[in-house]
Amino acid sequence: MIYNNILGLIFSNMHDESVSELTQVRTMGSILFGGRYRLIDFPLSNMTNSGIPEVGVVTKSNYQSLLDHIGSGREWDLCTKNGGIHLLPPFSHHKSGLYRGRIEAIEGILPFIQHSNAEYVVMADCDVVTTIDFRQVIREHMKNDADITVVYAKHNFTNNGIGSTASTILEVDDEKRVISATINPDILGEANRSLNMFVIGRRILEKIVSRYAPEGFASFDKQVLQQNKANYRICGYEHKGYYEKIEDIMSYYNANMNLLNPENMQKMFLNNTPIYTKVKDSGPAKYEAGSVVRNSLIADGCVIEGEVINSVLFRGVKVGKGAVVRNCILMQNTQIGEDAELHAVITDKNVRVGRNKLLTASTKNALFIKKNQKIEDD
Amino acid sequence: MKKECIAMLLAGGQGSRLYALTQKMAKPAVPFGGKYRIIDFPLSNCTNSGIDTVGVLTQYQPLELNDYIGNGQPWDLDRLRGGVHILPPYQTASGSSWYEGTANAIYQNIRFIERYNPEYIIVLGGDHIYKMDYSKMVEFHKEHSADATIAVLNVTLEEASRFGIMTCDSDFRVVDFTEKPKEPKSTLASMGIYVFTWEKLRKYLIENENAGGSKDFGKDIIPAMLANNERMFAYSFEGYWKDVGTLYSLWEANMDILNASDLNLYDQNWKIYSRNMSLPPQYIGPDADIQDSLVCDGCNVNGSITSSIIYSGVTVEKDVFIDHSVIMPGAVIKSGSVVKYAIIGEDSVIENDVRIGASKEETGNDTKWDIAVIGHGEVISSGVSVAPGQMIPVV
Numbered sequence: 127m128i129y130n131n132i133l134g135l136i137f138s139n140m141h142d143e144s145v146s147e148l149t150q151v152r153t154m155g156s157i158l159f160g161g162r163y164r165l166i167d168f169p170l171s172n173m174t175n176s177g178i179p180e181v182g183v184v185t186k187s188n189y190q191s192l193l194d195h196i197g198s199g200r201e202w203d204l205c206t207k208n209g210g211i212h213l214l215p216p217f218s219h220h221k222s223g224l225y226r227g228r229i230e231a232i233e234g235i236l237p238f239i240q241h242s243n244a245e246y247v248v249m250a251d252c253d254v255v256t257t258i259d260f261r262q263v264i265r266e267h268m269k270n271d272a273d274i275t276v277v278y279a280k281h282n283f284t285n286n287g288i289g290s291t292a293s294t295i296l297e298v299d300d301e302k303r304v305i306s307a308t309i310n311p312d313i314l315g316e317a318n319r320s321l322n323m324f325v326i327g328r329r330i331l332e333k334i335v336s337r338y339a340p341e342g343f344a345s346f347d348k349q350v351l352q353q354n355k356a357n358y359r360i361c362g363y364e365h366k367g368y369y370e371k372i373e374d375i376m377s378y379y380n381a382n383m384n385l386l387n388p389e390n391m392q393k394m395f396l397n398n399t400p401i402y403t404k405v406k407d408s409g410p411a412k413y414e415a416g417s418v419v420r421n422s423l424i425a426d427g428c429v430i431e432g433e434v435i436n437s438v439l440f441r442g443v444k445v446g447k448g449a450v451v452r453n454c455i456l457m458q459n460t461q462i463g464e465d466a467e468l469h470a471v472i473t474d475k476n477v478r479v480g481r482n483k484l485l486t487a488s489t490k491n492a493l494f495i496k497k498n499q500k501i502e503d504d
Numbered sequence: 505m506k507k508e509c510i511a512m513l514l515a516g517g518q519g520s521r522l523y524a525l526t527q528k529m530a531k532p533a534v535p536f537g538g539k540y541r542i543i544d545f546p547l548s549n550c551t552n553s554g555i556d557t558v559g560v561l562t563q564y565q566p567l568e569l570n571d572y573i574g575n576g577q578p579w580d581l582d583r584l585r586g587g588v589h590i591l592p593p594y595q596t597a598s599g600s601s602w603y604e605g606t607a608n609a610i611y612q613n614i615r616f617i618e619r620y621n622p623e624y625i626i627v628l629g630g631d632h633i634y635k636m637d638y639s640k641m642v643e644f645h646k647e648h649s650a651d652a653t654i655a656v657l658n659v660t661l662e663e664a665s666r667f668g669i670m671t672c673d674s675d676f677r678v679v680d681f682t683e684k685p686k687e688p689k690s691t692l693a694s695m696g697i698y699v700f701t702w703e704k705l706r707k708y709l710i711e712n713e714n715a716g717g718s719k720d721f722g723k724d725i726i727p728a729m730l731a732n733n734e735r736m737f738a739y740s741f742e743g744y745w746k747d748v749g750t751l752y753s754l755w756e757a758n759m760d761i762l763n764a765s766d767l768n769l770y771d772q773n774w775k776i777y778s779r780n781m782s783l784p785p786q787y788i789g790p791d792a793d794i795q796d797s798l799v800c801d802g803c804n805v806n807g808s809i810t811s812s813i814i815y816s817g818v819t820v821e822k823d824v825f826i827d828h829s830v831i832m833p834g835a836v837i838k839s840g841s842v843v844k845y846a847i848i849g850e851d852s853v854i855e856n857d858v859r860i861g862a863s864k865e866e867t868g869n870d871t872k873w874d875i876a877v878i879g880h881g882e883v884i885s886s887g888v889s890v891a892p893g894q895m896i897p898v899v
Contacts, residue, residue: 160785161784161785162785201782338568391784394784395784399606400782401782402782407776407777407780408770409776409798410538411798411799412797413802413809418793419788419792420789420791421788421790422787423784423785424785424786424788424799425783438785
């Protein structure tokens, strides 16, 4: 297989609305994750590690943080003459604008796709955090002689209720053909959940988009997987690796917390498959005398004088003397004042919590504090 | 393409006094301070001082160093005009020769320097830890219409005999220079950082080359310029500076970071850049206890650590005690082991229940006490004891 034949497409704004707290100031792809990453680092690194030489990043709105993060694409080895990274904002040509769904989004970048010589297109969103080798998916795709391959994972749905599955559920037969697709159904028990990653022939993708977009169809899942499954050879590829799907603020919280289990950590960051991210050159993390840190992920540049238990601390977080941080996610440059106490709190970037302040929530319903918010001393 | 000032970084020395740590890598490539290598300090200083053209002279065990520097991108030294250039010794029509001394190394690269046609060149060592704005030193050099400017540091009288010592008049003009004097006349020590007016240095390099001798800046060039009454000035530097040429001073410099007033790595206005290894964040386990220490990305810590520097990607298992030690990248310290006052080299594995080093007090203030050192990639088997001052492998 010639890898120069593959084009990667990442949709950085898909599912923005599901984590509206975090996407008010950024795209889904630029949400901070796991102490030092942004969600887009995972699909981008997966593509790079799979030898995909050219990646387009489709954005819609709020993309300044994304542009900042990606820069020239060097960190992901995508600052190259042949291929490399292409940022694809809306309104870049006459047909592109604020899309409603994947088909419209692709219509907006059709010239970019048509310009490529790739035979296959690998598409991924930023809502699934995992390590996956796309080469294997492409291999299966070719073996199955598929038009479209959808990556899915088995998932045991437990709490039934409205919006309990913000996922497309697939039925796959013994020959790996997708025989049905239902979108966001209420279900219980084990089901195949689409991970919003696809392999598709470039020509087929072009045809689908040129045909359905003018007719007003925006959703790929609805229009292709569901309505036109008979017209295409659609296959499923089961991803058996560890993954986290971010569907709302609590699944975001839990996905971070799950990394505190070293086994999960091991599965997420498999040996030899590094996840690349933008480098900021902070100093090492500093643990002052008297600090207590247990079962936590700590990024470089943190300075800890207080107590940090079961928490994820991003770059440059400062925890003052006597402060207690439990079950929290503290994003970049959060500052916790002396003797403050935080339980189950998610702080966005640059939050400042004053001295003696007490903020408690439960791990079932974490408290979110917006970017740049200052909470004065008590 | 003209540059006002370019830097030449002497990185070819063997660093023989780092013994086990420089068996397979040049001294500037030796890891330092958690996520850095020694050479990050002069390279970052160059970038932060606005010097965008740096020649790195390599010779001894250059593989790690060359790999590490690469195209210079981590230090913003991958430039269209200028940037970092690795300059190994080379073959010419008239034969080939190694770099024989610091001055000879620059002499052999006159052609490189002339491509930039600089007014000034700054000559740097690759074995010092410090943060310094070279542009201020160049300004000083210009203001004094100097031919040569030597950065100096005030040291104690006891230390003075280890350095090149300068005596100055009231205008900072150097009137006397002695390498490692037995009876120092002053306490102004050369930091091994020189700014030269290129045209002048060029002349001296060529003369010195033909004169034979050790072809060294401290031993030949500076004394010759002084003898000819060239305008030579001392630029006084205040701040942290440490020669990490010995195992003990390397260990000590690491310990100095724990006291930020000595060496602050968190200054946003003077970042120290380094090549990043793309490791996940550090995981601190349920049984960990970390006090007064630095820990880096990719570490997995579940033991007790006090007053130590844990470099990137180190594993510290449960029931491990580490005190006043330097654990270099990728090392693994297994359960039951105790490491005190020691340097553990890159990718070394310390098996279970090993004892390494001890504090000076524990040895009854033995005058022969020293830190224990494990080289890179060593495996220390279970139950082994490594005494204070002992080095593995023996070099």
